[in-house]
Amino acid sequence: MKKEFHGNFTQQEPLSEEAIEAAIKVMRHGRLHRYNVAENEASEVALLEQDFAKKFDVKFCLACASGGYAMTTALRALGINSGDKILTNGFTLAPVPGSIAAAGGEVVFVEVNEELLIDFEDLEKKIKSSKSKVLLLSHMRGHICNMDSLMSLCNSYKVRVIEDCAHTMGAKWDKKWSGKYGIIGCYSTQTYKHLNSGEGGILITDDEKIMARAIMLSGSYMLFDRHISGPDPEFFEDIKLNTPNCSGRMDNLRAAILRPQLANLEQKCNGWNKRYDHIQKELKGTKGLRLIQRHPKEHFVASSFQFLLPGLTSEAIQEFLISCAEKGVELKWFGAKEPTGFTSRYSSWQYAPKQKLVNTETILDGLIDMRLPLTFSITDCKIIAKIIKSEVRKLT
Numbered sequence: 430m431k432k433e434f435h436g437n438f439t440q441q442e443p444l445s446e447e448a449i450e451a452a453i454k455v456m457r458h459g460r461l462h463r464y465n466v467a468e469n470e471a472s473e474v475a476l477l478e479q480d481f482a483k484k485f486d487v488k489f490c491l492a493c494a495s496g497g498y499a500m501t502t503a504l505r506a507l508g509i510n511s512g513d514k515i516l517t518n519g520f521t522l523a524p525v526p527g528s529i530a531a532a533g534g535e536v537v538f539v540e541v542n543e544e545l546l547i548d549f550e551d552l553e554k555k556i557k558s559s560k561s562k563v564l565l566l567s568h569m570r571g572h573i574c575n576m577d578s579l580m581s582l583c584n585s586y587k588v589r590v591i592e593d594c595a596h597t598m599g600a601k602w603d604k605k606w607s608g609k610y611g612i613i614g615c616y617s618t619q620t621y622k623h624l625n626s627g628e629g630g631i632l633i634t635d636d637e638k639i640m641a642r643a644i645m646l647s648g649s650y651m652l653f654d655r656h657i658s659g660p661d662p663e664f665f666e667d668i669k670l671n672t673p674n675c676s677g678r679m680d681n682l683r684a685a686i687l688r689p690q691l692a693n694l695e696q697k698c699n700g701w702n703k704r705y706d707h708i709q710k711e712l713k714g715t716k717g718l719r720l721i722q723r724h725p726k727e728h729f730v731a732s733s734f735q736f737l738l739p740g741l742t743s744e745a746i747q748e749f750l751i752s753c754a755e756k757g758v759e760l761k762w763f764g765a766k767e768p769t770g771f772t773s774r775y776s777s778w779q780y781a782p783k784q785k786l787v788n789t790e791t792i793l794d795g796l797i798d799m800r801l802p803l804t805f806s807i808t809d810c811k812i813i814a815k816i817i818k819s820e821v822r823k824l825t
């Protein structure tokens with residue numbers, strides 16, 4: 430079969446000249462460590478934190494080594510004890526249950542529905558049965574549940590919410606940024622997320638005590654006063670000697686390339702959504718293919734595209750994936766028995782207690798996932814959608 434599409438699904442945009450210049454400046458002076466500053470100098474990391482806090486109108490921000498590290502730090506900053514049960518979505522990515530394990534918690538998975546959102550009924554059931562006091566809510570692939578309902582449910586049980594915003598940086602539910610509903614918001618700047626520094630993570634909160642602990646945990650030594658976007662020194666007095674240093678800082682080189690990207694975030698988000706809209710329009714009405722419905726209040730950032738092929742055998746889906754791949758369209762499938770590449774599912778995380786999520790299982794069996802890099806043109810997106818459509822038609 431002839432390849433009809435030649436784009437590369439894992440090729441992100443190159444860094445801007447501004448970002449490259451900023452990185453070179455850091456390399457020229459050599460002060461790569463965030464606390465290595467010249468007199469009266471604020472480090473690039475401290476400035477990134479300040480920029481981020483300003484952009485998302487939050488009191489405090491901490492940049493760190495990865496999104497997974499930010500989530501582990503968030504859990505530890507909430508005072509998670511070994512063996513504490515932590516709720517999270519049954520549909521998420523490996524770093525999420527991994528961060529719970531790293532903090533010593535025990536994962537309790539919650540069902541998701543056909544819109545790939547956490548199932549409120551199952552959430553309430555699991556809150557009651559597990560008595561968990563923390564939900565690590567994963568906005569997996571950028572799908573945002575009704576945050577007003579979620580917060581009122583969690584508040585009524587005194588369950589604290591940490592938001593995993595790896596795919597929702599720049600997104601909103603209603604009028605409020607994703608990451609600002611929970612007590613802590615965590616982001617990733619790993620290459621395939623909305624900002625690219627190779628690896629990196631960001632944690633935000635309005636809570637002084639939580640941020641003071643997060644800063645100590647991240648490895649601030651006694652240099653916490655070098656954080657522009659942290660709480661006053663008095664908040665460190667009681668905790669500075671009994672909070673472990675679990676080094677996971679961000680460095681100035683990565684922060685330097687992130688700052689110009691952050692300034693340009695809206696433009697990138699619009700670019701993703703434009704591509705998503707074209708694919709969505711093209712695939713609408715395709716028999717056998719179910720698009721993910723989105724709430725009018727969900728102002729998402731579509732850096733990837735998902736659809737469902739319900740009711741097909743795994744053989745049929747595998748064939749579909751192969752024929753799309755032969756035409757150049759690289760799709761991922763959450764229904765594979767063996768986890769591959771970036772794609773794994775809750776049953777593959779066997780360090781967690783064995784759990785059965787009947788509905789999530791059925792949904793994942795038919796769930797197809799595709800990256801939407803900004804290196805694709807609108808024409809590319811139309812070609813991709815046409816290929817998918819014609820291959821789905823062959824199935825029915």
Ligand SMILES: *Cc1c(COP(=O)(O)O)cnc(C)c1O
Pocket residue numbers: 495496497498521522524525567568569570593595596617618619622629630
């Ligand atoms: C990428 C990702 C993270 C964080 O990943 P890191 O690689 O640790 O930065 C967290 N949650 C989801 C859903 C992700 O996709």
